[in-house]
Every structure is written in structure tokens, then in C-alpha cells.
Amino acid sequence: MQRFFLLLSLIPALQACNRPVQAEGQSPFRYAPPIEVVGNKPVLPEPQQVAKWELGRLIPDGWSARGTAQVRMVNDASQPEAMIIDPGASGALDVRNLPDLKTDRIRLRMRGGPCRVKVEFLAARRSLGTTRTAVLNSLTSFTDLDLDAPFLGRAVNSPDRLLIRISGADQQVQLSSLTLLKVAPAAWLPRPGATPWVSIREDQRRATGLLSSTPLRVRFRGVGNARLEFSFGIPPEAAGKVDARLEVKLWPERGSPSESSYSVIAHQNGVPWQSVHMDIPSELDGQQITATFRLIPKSLSQAALALTPPQLVRAAGHPSILLMTVDGLRADAVTTPGGAPLIEEAQRKEMVRVLQTPSTSPRVAATAIMTGQSPTKNGTLLDTDRLTKNTRTLASQLSSAGYLTLALVDDPSLGHGSGLLDDFDRVYAPAKDATVEELGAQAAAWMADLPPTPVFLWLHASDALPPYDPKPRFIRRFRNQVGDLEFLPPKFRPPGSPDVEDARVIRVHYRAEVAEIERELSRLITRGRMRSSIWALVGLRGQGHGEGDVWWRSDRLTPEILRVPVLSLGNQSGRLLEGLGEGVSSLGRVLLDTAGLRRLEFPSGAMGTPLTFLGNGSRVALTAEDGLGILTLKNNSEDPAAHKKHAFHWIGSQRTPQELATLHKSLLLRLGTLKVQGIKDCSCPSCAGIRD
Structure with a gap:
């Protein structure tokens, strides 16, 4: 670990990382120094168990475990009591009457597979979200499948029902117990030092996790009249109750350190991204500066937030795009x-x-x-x-x-x-x-x-794609073009041959x-x-x-x-x-x-040869001044035999058969040069001819 942090401390000294980017004679204006984790890797608390039910309790006491899946019970000396879902079952196992408890993870103790498992949570028949799919592949012993449900942290109401969906099973799948868990808020944030995408109200930014127990540090060379830029926030699933302050200190090689602090108060909805711009005084130009980021809660409880990688920024002369x-x-x-x-x-x-x-x-x-x-x-x-x-x-x-x-x-x-x-x-x-x-x-x-x-x-x-649903005030801009037919239902589809008025609208x-x-x-x-x-x-x-x-x-x-x-x-x-x-x-x-x-x-x-491919790759078009040549590349439902001959279809002005054959061959040659799948190794007469 000591050698690891020694290596991190040497990174700013490397020439490739020490200098901000130069652009067309401009002074350095953007630099992202490497992030160092101060201290040891934090240990997050284990998820707290909210409730657990062995399978025998899923049926009595007002519970119901039913649904469209084929389900039966087994209880003998050779195995624990378990619910069996038979091979080929479709649908979902419906578990109702969940207690009013805060949860964001479900643990299923299961045996069987290979198959795919996911869980949907509902409140008053309204879906709150579905977990990601997990793979079960344990034929001999029971294993725990943990399925995260971070969307429950954003839900107003607690779930009262869940659907366990199992698909792809070719052998019996057994469910022994069901456990609801509550994960520590910090677990929903990236680990300190990593920078994956973090989404707060659908605003996604690359960020690292900052825990109150684990400060972060960056080192950079000061540039006069520059700024240190970063953002912080807390996604709803990691919020809980947070009352803390974010303390940022700048330690120059010479002179006194400077300090800034920012309030961080979160409840159920989290904290939206807050952007911070810290000025770097001109007298620090050329000095080695260490910036430390520390989250300090007002109580003894642990706090955490998402922090975008700090960047040293200086204005540049290029226009925005x-x-x-x-x-x-x-x-x-x-x-x-x-x-x-x-x-x-x-x-x-x-x-x-x-x-x-x-x-x-x-x-x-x-x-x-x-x-x-x-x-x-x-x-x-x-x-x-x-x-x-x-x-x-x-x-x-x-x-x-x-x-x-x-x-x-x-x-x-x-x-x-x-x-x-x-x-x-x-x-x-x-x-x-x-x-x-x-x-x-x-x-x-x-x-x-x-x-x-x-x-x-x-x-x-x-928005320009159907079904159209424009606001009425924009439709009225074209009132003189539509006559009396001003509005159509948003999902209106014309028949095969719409009349003139309908087409105009x-x-x-x-x-x-x-x-x-x-x-x-x-x-x-x-x-x-x-x-x-x-x-x-x-x-x-x-x-x-x-x-x-x-x-x-x-x-x-x-x-x-x-x-x-x-x-x-x-x-x-x-x-x-x-x-x-x-x-x-x-x-x-x-x-x-x-x-x-x-x-x-x-x-x-x-572009070279002006080619356009169909989205599924089955056809390609060659654009010419007087028309369009379309070549079939592989099998498709419209012409099952097309792959055998790579059918060529011309749309445009009149051309002789010899001219069309030349276009067909030139297109095949071009696609063969580009190594397009379906042409390079094809043995049909057309493709074999261009390789002879």
C-alpha cells in the first residue's frame, strides 16, 4: 500500500501528466490532476437486515405466494423446505402484503439453474422499478442472490408487493428464503478514487465517492488567474439524512493555506449537482499546490457524497461549438x-x-x-x-x-x-x-x-419522428395550410392512401x-x-x-x-x-x-464511394447523380434467396443492362475492399466473379 501511494505521489512529476494541454499557441488552460485517496481504503458497514422469511412463512399469516408460475412445495428429510418452480414455467411468483419497511436490496436463497432471475417491486399496483437480472447456476447447493433496488430510495411509498421472475430454467428451481435488506447510503456511491458515471436527477457526471472517513487529495502546479473547478452532489439512493460541510484546503509550497467550505444538507431527495469555482491567486503561479477534500458531518454518523474530479481551468480563446x-x-x-x-x-x-x-x-x-x-x-x-x-x-x-x-x-x-x-x-x-x-x-x-x-x-x-404531438401554438403557425383540419390525435396513422386534406395536416x-x-x-x-x-x-x-x-x-x-x-x-x-x-x-x-x-x-x-447501409445491415445503397442502386447483402424476410445472388435493384433514370451490370460489379468490388460481412468470403456467382 505504501508503494502504491508513493507511485501516486510521483505521477505529477511525469512530464506527460504535469503539463496542462496546449492548444494552438494558447497558454495551458485545462488539467485534471490524479486523485489520491488519503489513508486506507474505507470499510463500509454490512447491509442491515430489515426482514427475513423462511419459505414456510410465505403462505400463512396473511401472506400469499402465488402467480402465473407453476409452483409446488416440498419438505422432506433430504432438503430444507423450499418452493419449487417447475421447468418451463412462465410468469412470475407473486409475493404480497410486504410490511411497510425501508429496503433497497433483496436476497433470495435459491438452488437450480442455469436461469435468469429479476424482481419487480410494486406499490398499490404501480411498478416502482425492476432490479437488474442475476444469473442462478447452482445445482447442488443453495446460494444467495443479492438483487439491488436503488430506485426504492427515490420512491415516495414503500413497496407492498413483489414479483420474482425466473426465465430460461431447464431444471427445477428452488426458493428457500427471502430477505429484505437496507444498504448503507455510501454503498451507492463510487469507491474513492474511481470515476464512473453518477446520475442525479438524470444529470450524469463522472465522479468519485468522498466519505467522511476518507479524505481525497490532488496535487498540481499553480497557474496564475486559473480556477479549480469541481462539482458535488448526492443521489437520492445515497441520501438518507446528511448534515455536513465540504472543506477544501489549498496548501501551497510557500505561504499560508487557504480554506473554503460548502454546506451539504440532504434528505430523501438527495442534493443536485453543485458547481464550485475556486480562484487560484496569481502569486501561486508556478508553485506546487496540494488540495485536500474532506467531508465533515455535524454528528458522529458517517456521511458521503459524489465529487467530480477537480480540474484546473483557464479561459481559452476558441469559440464554443x-x-x-x-x-x-x-x-x-x-x-x-x-x-x-x-x-x-x-x-x-x-x-x-x-x-x-x-x-x-x-x-x-x-x-x-x-x-x-x-x-x-x-x-x-x-x-x-x-x-x-x-x-x-x-x-x-x-x-x-x-x-x-x-x-x-x-x-x-x-x-x-x-x-x-x-x-x-x-x-x-x-x-x-x-x-x-x-x-x-x-x-x-x-x-x-x-x-x-x-x-x-x-x-x-x-421530436420530428412520428407519432407527432406538437403544441397547438406551433400548429397554428401553419393555419393557412391546413384549412379546417387543424388537429389530429397524437398517434394518428394515415391509411394506405390518405386523402389530400389528411396528408396536408x-x-x-x-x-x-x-x-x-x-x-x-x-x-x-x-x-x-x-x-x-x-x-x-x-x-x-x-x-x-x-x-x-x-x-x-x-x-x-x-x-x-x-x-x-x-x-x-x-x-x-x-x-x-x-x-x-x-x-x-x-x-x-x-x-x-x-x-x-x-x-x-x-x-x-x-466518403469515397457514397454508400448508405440499412440499419440491420441487410442492404446497402450506392448513390449516383441520376438514381440509387440497392444491393442485398444477406438473407432477409422479403427475399429469402437474395443472399445467393446478391440481388441488385436500380431506382432512377433509364440505364442499359450493361451499365447496371457495371454498377453492380463496382459496388461488389468496393464492399469487398471494405471487408464488409457477407461479401468478402461469399461463394455466390457474383462475388466469385469479382475475385477471378
Whole structure:
């Protein structure tokens, strides 16, 4: 342990870590010193047992253990009394009449498997949440499965019922006992020194745990006129009753230490993130400074909070960058006069470009923008693929240049499972469907209290996708276009061939949703440092509005879905649009160049052959000036035999069979070079021909 802390004390002396990042001749302005844990690793108290029931008590005394699962009892000398769930059982084991007790963990003593187990808690028939799935694989002896339920700490009412769901069992599963536990609040926080994501009211930041028994320390070289920036908060599940103060001391090599303290008072709802900006006096420039963080409770009880890694920050001269991506934004129907003034101004000044999206999957398209690479290069080709860790992204590069990186997304496919959020400093990714108005409100809350560094803000909205539910005031902007049919139910779906009036109203509802998105964009670019920001609005994919009798769909390889708009106004907008290539993957490089960050390494996003993949990877489209060629890559439900011949379909102007055969072969050659699955090792006549 002593050698470990000796190694930590030597880290600031290493040249690579001792210097803040330089950016294009600017003075050092952002540096995150390594965190040291002062003292030994804290030992958290064991979970407190709230209640325990052996299986024999689950049936009498007003309890009921029933449900849709096939259940029977066993009690003989060879094994303890247990409830048996037979193989192939479906449904859940229903345990009711739970006592009014505070709990956030359930322990099930079970035998059997392999199978998956999870527990749902309810209060007055309303679901409070479901635990993560645990795997049971103990055939010979009983074992304890602990399932955490941190959501119960945020619940107003205690659970009165639980459902034990067991799936995948091919042998008998036995349940011997059920125990409800209460975990120490500090257990819901990261261990000191680690920095995973911590979510407080859906505002996610990387943070470490700070316990009253275990202070933290960072060491850094002072930079005049800089600030030490950090945030602290307490998630509801770790709250309890906390009355403490956070004490921060700066110990310079020479001179007296300085001290600041911040009140920390928490009840059931926790403490939202509080941002702190501590000025570093100019006389400490060049001195080695040690900062200690200590949580001091007023009582003898232990307290804990989440602390973001402290960073040394100094203002830089680069502009902030705002990137708004919109799912379902069509290039040929952005809006119409009277609906969205900002978009209309961009159209009037010809500040709109039409690019090609690399995929009908929003995850794949967003990854192409964030990496500056096509799907075949960044490895995210399907809507289920995850971006490889440590891949260079727009957020990681801007962070290295001193930018504070913020992400707000309303699409679960772009959440943490996509890998796109790994390099951001703050993340707002609600589990429920959020509106662009909610995302804008969270962005405004962040903008109200930020360090002096430039900001990279990515906001993704899906409001332009059906089912439409625009606010009436936005629909009224288009009153002269809809006649008497002003409103439709939010989940209205047109029939196969809607009449003229219905189709007109549907398109107006789409434009009203776009107007709402534009309103939030207009608000953001007038706030604080965003007034002089470089910003771009880009669609990830379009949608069908009756073309070819296709409505609502965004998963087809058709021009109205593959062609998306990019628009910008204000600071350097002309230069930004002129630098764009053919595809949206070129946007990241252009944003960096426009912000004066040419020296940052980042791909140009050049497309080469303009290809667009279907989200499930079954087809690919080759875009030409006079049409679209679609090639089937693998089996799909529409044409089970397609894989044998890699069928090629042309949509566009008239072409001779020889020209189509040439296009087909060139596309196969291109895909073979890119090592696309289904082409490289295929033995069908088409693929064999290109290797001969």
C-alpha cells in the first residue's frame, strides 16, 4: 500500500501528466490532476437486515405466494423446505402484503439453474422499478442472490408487493428464503478514487465517492488567474439524512493555506449537482499546490457524497461549438414560411447543404459524425454495434483542447450502450421519452453555471419522428395550410392512401415539430458564450411522407430518407458549409477547422464511394447523380434467396443492362475492399466473379 501511494505521489512529476494541454499557441488552460485517496481504503458497514422469511412463512399469516408460475412445495428429510418452480414455467411468483419497511436490496436463497432471475417491486399496483437480472447456476447447493433496488430510495411509498421472475430454467428451481435488506447510503456511491458515471436527477457526471472517513487529495502546479473547478452532489439512493460541510484546503509550497467550505444538507431527495469555482491567486503561479477534500458531518454518523474530479481551468480563446442532431429531418421539407424563422433565414441566405447519411440507423449515423469515419471504418455498421472504447471522437479531441463537453440525448439507442457518451464530461440521457423542450431546459440550467472554458454541446432530438404531438401554438403557425383540419390525435396513422386534406395536416404536424426544435435552438444560441458559438443543425435520416405510398418509415433506402440537411448561421457559417464533403461524416472535421483547431487530429470524413447501409445491415445503397442502386447483402424476410445472388435493384433514370451490370460489379468490388460481412468470403456467382 505504501508503494502504491508513493507511485501516486510521483505521477505529477511525469512530464506527460504535469503539463496542462496546449492548444494552438494558447497558454495551458485545462488539467485534471490524479486523485489520491488519503489513508486506507474505507470499510463500509454490512447491509442491515430489515426482514427475513423462511419459505414456510410465505403462505400463512396473511401472506400469499402465488402467480402465473407453476409452483409446488416440498419438505422432506433430504432438503430444507423450499418452493419449487417447475421447468418451463412462465410468469412470475407473486409475493404480497410486504410490511411497510425501508429496503433497497433483496436476497433470495435459491438452488437450480442455469436461469435468469429479476424482481419487480410494486406499490398499490404501480411498478416502482425492476432490479437488474442475476444469473442462478447452482445445482447442488443453495446460494444467495443479492438483487439491488436503488430506485426504492427515490420512491415516495414503500413497496407492498413483489414479483420474482425466473426465465430460461431447464431444471427445477428452488426458493428457500427471502430477505429484505437496507444498504448503507455510501454503498451507492463510487469507491474513492474511481470515476464512473453518477446520475442525479438524470444529470450524469463522472465522479468519485468522498466519505467522511476518507479524505481525497490532488496535487498540481499553480497557474496564475486559473480556477479549480469541481462539482458535488448526492443521489437520492445515497441520501438518507446528511448534515455536513465540504472543506477544501489549498496548501501551497510557500505561504499560508487557504480554506473554503460548502454546506451539504440532504434528505430523501438527495442534493443536485453543485458547481464550485475556486480562484487560484496569481502569486501561486508556478508553485506546487496540494488540495485536500474532506467531508465533515455535524454528528458522529458517517456521511458521503459524489465529487467530480477537480480540474484546473483557464479561459481559452476558441469559440464554443453547438451541434444539434435531429432524427427524421427531411432535406426537402425542413419547414415552410411562417413556421421557423431561424431555419427560414438560413434557407433565404442559402446557408443549407444537403448531405448523405451513411445509415438508416441514428446510432450509426451519429457515430459517423462523432468519429469522422464511415461505418466500415469505425466498426459501427449495425444499429446494435457499440463504438470501440478509446476510439478518437469529436468529444475526446475537444476535451483534450480544453473544452467542457456536454451531451443531451433523448434516444436510448444513443445512450451509454452506444459508446458515444464515454468522452463527455456531463450527460443528460433520460430513460423516459424526453421532449426537445426538456432537453433545452437542462442545457439552459448547465449554461447558467459553467467554468470559463469553451463548451462543446451536443443535443439530439427525436421530436420530428412520428407519432407527432406538437403544441397547438406551433400548429397554428401553419393555419393557412391546413384549412379546417387543424388537429389530429397524437398517434394518428394515415391509411394506405390518405386523402389530400389528411396528408396536408400530417405534413403540417411534422413542420410544427420542426418549429419546436428550431425554437429551442434559437434559445440556446442566444445564451451566454453561445452567442458567439459555431453551431450546426443536421439531420441523421429523413422519413417518408407518402412517396411511393410509404408513410412514417425511416428504415428504407429511399432518397427522402438518405438525403439530410445541414444548416448554420452566424459565426463562420459560410466557411463551415463550404468545407463540407458529400456525407455527414465530414461535419466533425469542419467544425474543428472552423473553430481554429486545425492541429487537432481528426479524420476528414471523406466518403469515397457514397454508400448508405440499412440499419440491420441487410442492404446497402450506392448513390449516383441520376438514381440509387440497392444491393442485398444477406438473407432477409422479403427475399429469402437474395443472399445467393446478391440481388441488385436500380431506382432512377433509364440505364442499359450493361451499365447496371457495371454498377453492380463496382459496388461488389468496393464492399469487398471494405471487408464488409457477407461479401468478402461469399461463394455466390457474383462475388466469385469479382475475385477471378
